[in-house]
Structure formats: structure tokens, C-alpha cells
Amino acid sequence: MTGPIIRSAVEADLESIRRIYEHDVLTGTASFEIDPPDRETIRTRWQLAGEAGLPYLVAMIENQVVAFAYALPYRPRPAYRYTVEHSIYVDRSWRRRGIGKQLLDRLVELLTGCGIREIIGIIGDSTNEASLLAHESAGFHQVGTLQNVGRKFDRWLDTVIVQRSLSPSPNEATKIQ
Secondary structure: OOOOEEEEOOHHHHHHHHHHHHHHHHHOOOOOOOOOOOHHHHHHHHHHHHHOOOOEEEEEEOOEEEEEEEEEEOOOOHHHOOEEEEEEEEOHHHOOOOHHHHHHHHHHHHHHOOOOOEEEEEEEOOOOHHHHHHHHHOOOEEEEEEEEEEEEOOEEEEEEEEEEEOOOOOOOOOOOO
16 A cells, blocks of 8 residues: 545545544544534534634545544634644544554644644543554653543543644744734
8 A cells, every 4th residue: 555645625525524533423432522513514624724724634545535634723712823723533444554643744744834833632532542652653742631521432531632832942932824
């Protein structure tokens, strides 16, 4: 297998993105959503990223969307304007091949050019070893675990908060475009 082609998501990708995410919502604990969002909700998230000047990416193999990643503003308050929260999901049949890590690396690269200072990830389920390892290898550090904050599939779940700084100095000011 050659590596995936990573590119910006376009509207035609939204159904594939919805399908990948729906499976994770219904069967996994990476997302704490219980009901899968419809295509219009997926479109709204895609549009929000675009309006904020933030990347929303897909990984393609054999002309098929096999994974997606995006960043959205972390919080709406102005003081958070240099911080984003990201999400990455890989189709179940393409996991454990490094695709998520490649998407994460590309996302970080693009966010570096957007004037972002901090990238936050909220990893659903503290037993999600693949995601934790991918983030660690991409320069993220675990900054906390929120214990028993979600309930799904009749069990309590933790979230692990990871963070990566893109600014070399705590005093350096940047601006989102």
C-alpha cells in the first residue's frame, strides 16, 4: 500500500465523513456522542472550520475517503482565539496503518501556518492506546485525565486531555487569520 493522499475536504466528501464517524459513534468510545449526527451537522462542522480559516482534511486511498481530521476553535470566548481543538477518525478497515498519525502530522503543519498557539485534543476513553501513542509521537503531552465524565455502553469513561504548543515562547503573540 502506498501512503494516503491527504487533502482538504470538499463537500463531496461529507457523506464518507459522516459514515466513518457514524460507525465510531455507534460502536466506539472515542466519541461521546450517542446518536450519530446527520449530514447537515457534519456540513456545519466543516463550514465552521472553513469560516475560522482552519483545516478540515481527508485521507484518500484508492479514491476513497478512509479518514478525516479537523480543527475548530477551542472555545468561543476571545481569550481562547489562539487555541484549537482537533478531531481525527479513521475508517475501521484502515486502522493501525499510520493513517491517523499522518493526518495528525499534516494538521499540525497546517495549524502552524494559521497563527495557532495551542492545539488541544480530548481523547475519548483513557484506554484508547492507539490515539494516545499517535499524539505522543506527534509531540503532544498529556495534561490531564477527567475521570468518569462520560457514560456510554453502560460504563463510565474518562477523557484524556492532550496538548501541543506551536509557539516556541510563552510570550510570543500570534494572530489567527
